[in-house]
Amino acid sequence: LLFFRLGDFYEMFGADARTASQELDLALTTRDKDKTKAPEDKIPMCGIPYHSADAYIARLIAKGYKVSICEQTEDPALAKGLVQREVIRTVTPGTVLDDACLDAGRSNYLCGVYLSDTAAGLCACDVSTGQAHVTVFTGEQRITGLINELGRFAPAEAVMNAAAYDNAELAAALENRFACRRERLGDGRYDLRDAEKKVRTQFGEEALSRLPRNDAAPLLALGGLLTYLYETQKTDLKQLDKLEWYRTGQFMELDLAARRNLELTETLRSKEKKGSLLWVLDRTKTPMGARNLRMWLQQPLMNVAAIDRRLNAVAALVDNTMGRQELRLAMTGMGDMERLMSRIVYGTAGARDLVSLRAALEHLPEVKRCLEPFSTGALAKLGEQLETLEDISGRIAATLVDEPPFSVREGGMIREGFDPEVDHLRTILTGGKGFIAELEAREKEKTGIRTLKVGYNKVFGYYIEVSNSFKEQVPEDYIRKQTLVNGERYITQELKDLEHEVLTAHDRDAALEYDLLTALRSEVAAQVTRVQLAASLIAQLDTLSAFAEVAAQNHYCRPDVDESGVIEITAGRHPVVEKMRGDAFFVPNDTHMGAKEERVSIITGPNMAGKSTYMRQVALITLMAQVGSFVPAQRAHIGVVDRIFTRIGASDDLAAGQSTFMVEMTEVSELLRCATKNSLLILDEIGRGTSTFDGMSIARAVLEYCAGKLKAKTLFATHYHELTALEQELPNVRNYNVAVHARGEDIVFLRKIVPGGADRSYGIEVAKLAGLPDAVLKRAREILRELESQSAHPHAAPVQDDQLSLGAMAESAVADVIRRTQVDALSPLEALNLLYELKSKLQ
Numbered sequence: 156l157l158f159f160r161l162g163d164f165y166e167m168f169g170a171d172a173r174t175a176s177q178e179l180d181l182a183l184t185t186r187d188k189d190k191t192k193a194p195e196d197k198i199p200m201c202g203i204p205y206h207s208a209d210a211y212i213a214r215l216i217a218k219g220y221k222v223s224i225c226e227q228t229e230d231p232a233l234a235k236g237l238v239q240r241e242v243i244r245t246v247t248p249g250t251v252l253d254d255a256c257l258d259a260g261r262s263n264y265l266c267g268v269y270l271s272d273t274a275a276g277l278c279a280c281d282v283s284t285g286q287a288h289v290t291v292f293t294g295e296q297r298i299t300g301l302i303n304e305l306g307r308f309a310p311a312e313a314v315m316n317a318a319a320y321d322n323a324e325l326a327a328a329l330e331n332r333f334a335c336r337r338e339r340l341g342d343g344r345y346d347l348r349d350a351e352k353k354v355r356t357q358f359g360e361e362a363l364s365r366l367p368r369n370d371a372a373p374l375l376a377l378g379g380l381l382t383y384l385y386e387t388q389k390t391d392l393k394q395l396d397k398l399e400w401y402r403t404g405q406f407m408e409l410d411l412a413a414r415r416n417l418e419l420t421e422t423l424r425s426k427e428k429k430g431s432l433l434w435v436l437d438r439t440k441t442p443m444g445a446r447n448l449r450m451w452l453q454q455p456l457m458n459v460a461a462i463d464r465r466l467n468a469v470a471a472l473v474d475n476t477m478g479r480q481e482l483r484l485a486m487t488g489m490g491d492m493e494r495l496m497s498r499i500v501y502g503t504a505g506a507r508d509l510v511s512l513r514a515a516l517e518h519l520p521e522v523k524r525c526l527e528p529f530s531t532g533a534l535a536k537l538g539e540q541l542e543t544l545e546d547i548s549g550r551i552a553a554t555l556v557d558e559p560p561f562s563v564r565e566g567g568m569i570r571e572g573f574d575p576e577v578d579h580l581r582t583i584l585t586g587g588k589g590f591i592a593e594l595e596a597r598e599k600e601k602t603g604i605r606t607l608k609v610g611y612n613k614v615f616g617y618y619i620e621v622s623n624s625f626k627e628q629v630p631e632d633y634i635r636k637q638t639l640v641n642g643e644r645y646i647t648q649e650l651k652d653l654e655h656e657v658l659t660a661h662d663r664d665a666a667l668e669y670d671l672l673t674a675l676r677s678e679v680a681a682q683v684t685r686v687q688l689a690a691s692l693i694a695q696l697d698t699l700s701a702f703a704e705v706a707a708q709n710h711y712c713r714p715d716v717d718e719s720g721v722i723e724i725t726a727g728r729h730p731v732v733e734k735m736r737g738d739a740f741f742v743p744n745d746t747h748m749g750a751k752e753e754r755v756s757i758i759t760g761p762n763m764a765g766k767s768t769y770m771r772q773v774a775l776i777t778l779m780a781q782v783g784s785f786v787p788a789q790r791a792h793i794g795v796v797d798r799i800f801t802r803i804g805a806s807d808d809l810a811a812g813q814s815t816f817m818v819e820m821t822e823v824s825e826l827l828r829c830a831t832k833n834s835l836l837i838l839d840e841i842g843r844g845t846s847t848f849d850g851m852s853i854a855r856a857v858l859e860y861c862a863g864k865l866k867a868k869t870l871f872a873t874h875y876h877e878l879t880a881l882e883q884e885l886p887n888v889r890n891y892n893v894a895v896h897a898r899g900e901d902i903v904f905l906r907k908i909v910p911g912g913a914d915r916s917y918g919i920e921v922a923k924l925a926g927l928p929d930a931v932l933k934r935a936r937e938i939l940r941e942l943e944s945q946s947a948h949p950h951a952a953p954v955q956d957d958q959l960s961l962g963a964m965a966e967s968a969v970a971d972v973i974r975r976t977q978v979d980a981l982s983p984l985e986a987l988n989l990l991y992e993l994k995s996k997l998q
Contacts, residue, residue: 213255245387249312260445266310267380270319276372284493285394350378407455416801442491444697455781465783468533472703490515492690506559516548566665580664706785714780714791720750726789729772742906759913760893879912
């Protein structure tokens with residue numbers, strides 16, 4: 156939509172007006188006064204006041220529109236003919252800078268995606284903070300890897316080449332999962348040399364040299380994104396100066412399912428922050444820290460030394476309670492330095508933004524002082540790097556008043572004493588009447604005319620009025636302007652000069668103050684690198700202090716993190732459930748998964764007993780340790796995990812046309828293909844989406860594959876008690892169950908994980924707790940006794956699985972397929988796929 160500036164309004168015309176009218180509830184009108192035309196033939200228009208445009212733009216951006224701003228680029232009073240106008244920028248979901256459109260605690264990413272036959276390049280850029288990240292995915296799974304990484308950034312907008320734009324799987328993920336606006340950039344806009352030139356200009360030669368040369372996809376993705384930014388923002392992108400090239404293997408990998416199931420940043424059901432891990436850990440004091448915390452949770456570290464540096468910093472803050480509290484107090488109320496600086500660089504910042512930046516910078520000296528007691532480690536290094544930037548805050552303080560007006564065109568922004576001309580014009584504005592009175596007094600004394608008076612009207616302006624009885628005393632330098640019945644009106648050169656001074660003082664003051672503001676804005680914008688570095692350091696300090704505060708208040712322990720491959724947790728607790736329960740006691744549990752033995756834990760027990768909570772707990776403690784946080788346990792020894800896979804719960808993926816069982820099998824397939832011996836697998840009720848025999852077969856095959864070939868650390872919750880026999884068959888499998896205390900027909904969940912398999916499921920008891928009618932419960936017990944009686948008599952008619960009849964298959968084509976298949980040559984995954992295919996044929 157085009158916002159066209161006309162005086163104090165932005166106007167929209169034609170189709171844009173109709174769209175804006177519908178989306179913004181604006182009344183349509185027209186300037187066409189031709190009464191012979193039908194209403195539908197007249198060009199529609201609608202408008203909004205320019206001073207409230209940001210709120211309307213925010214509403215349009217939230218609905219996925221782009222808004223181009225066409226401004227007056229010359230003073231209408233000085234224009235000859237039509238006022239010159241230009242589109243000064245285009246606001247899109249991925250390039251928006253206004254606070255009304257942004258969440259202070261969440262980065263707003265614009266992604267560049269370039270898809271080739273062999274690779275997928277990805278660049279994620281937050282224009283509002285100046286950060287850019289580039290990576291690449293290769294091989295057959297490049298689309299899957301790309302989508303998983305896009306899930307970490309959750310972009311608001313994606314700029315794509317034709318192959319990426321037309322990819323159905325990628326389009327579905329962006330639009331349905333991330334609500335992301337897609338922008339197609341023609342293939343002719345992707346040129347390797349042009350991309351190199353733009354990256355070199357924007358980030359420097361050293362940044363360009365870090366990008367891989369064996370594949371052009373990441374460079375082209377970045378080049379396409381820069382092209383889009385230059386075209387929409389129409390200005391230098393000075394604040395976009397931090398480029399990070401990374402491989403996803405540098406961090407623990409988390410696919411979409413893991414992020415969703417572990418509820419890292421939002422809950423599964425309500426999609427709210429409350430109830431997520433982020434909700435527990437977010438004790439940050441600044442917007443920069445809140446965004447940094449979210450990024451760290453999405454990107455756990457793999458490097459033990461880097462993890463230890465964070466843990467050392469957290470430990471130092473935990474041990475020094477007074478120092479921690481002083482540091483957090485020093486950061487409290489600090490404004491968003493990164494986003495304020497971006498608006499200043501783009502030229503959209505007003506005086507209030509500069510004053511807000513000054514207020515944020517004025518926290519820095521106290522923050523630096525609070526770091527002095529920490530003389531070693533990461534905190535000391537952060538303190539050494541942190542500049543107080545008092546030159547910048549002092550410059551702003553000297554130039555602008557503490558509470559400037561909202562408008563930058565009406566004056567009142569510049570501090571008294573900063574500019575002599577501004578002070579002079581304000582003296583005229585506030586003392587105009589006094590100047591006139593002084594002039595009147597001087598003229599009376601000079602001429603001796605007692606009745607002389609100075610007046611004003613809109614036709615003649617200021618004048619000197621003399622009655623007829625004193626006409627003979629009028630000086631020669633008086634110029635007659637008007638004759639009245641009782642006197643004459645005159646002007647003098649001095650009066651004309653004074654009139655000009657008084658009547659134009661406001662406009663000249665407003666123009667001069669705006670020029671001074673623009674100069675200050677440019678001066679501060681030149682310091683963008685220094686301010687952005689300080690903002691980055693504050694973000695890290697804020698996140699580390701939040702970790703320390705949570706650890707101290709909730710009695711977390713420092714984990715020992717190494718490359719041993721073990722997970723040993725003593726008295727571990729689920730961080731979110733514990734907080735949600737408040738004062739209620741949370742039953743802690745131990746976990747032991749060795750480097751070679753006890754790699755797989757089969758967990759049985761009734762529903763509602765706490766199996767899923769326990770497994771998520773282990774995953775979250777592992778993730779928190781690799782993020783650099785203390786963990787909810789008495790003791791924790793965590794061998795670095797390269798990836799966490801989760802297969803917890805399921806629901807139909809209607810957008811992708813997949814059933815619950817198909818979603819489950821797709822996630823299991825991804826897990827088996829990508830997991831390594833250093834991965835952590837969380838598997839809950841594999842196979843429950845199909846018939847009993849099918850489900851048990853699939854569950855056992857998956858379990859054997861995890862224990863045998865993958866040798867990955869695996870927590871496997873199941874209702875198939877028959878699987879507990881694997882403890883006797885496989886050396887690295889152990890059985891555990893959730894303890895239950897039975898009292899007649901009632902049960903009490905003890906929430907304790909103990910060795911051994913469960914002896915029964917307690918399904919009817921759980922149904923009773925859920926409130927099923929007594930008649931239903933009574934009948935369920937009768938049916939259960941009948942089934943148990945049948946199983947106790949081997950000669951009774953067997954209960955047939957209605958989804959599988961081997962006798963019916965004996966003479967069918969399916970039997971021929973089975974006979975021809977070399978079963979020993981099949982991998983477990985291939986066997987699962989074959990089984991699913993045969994089942995489909997029978998149905």
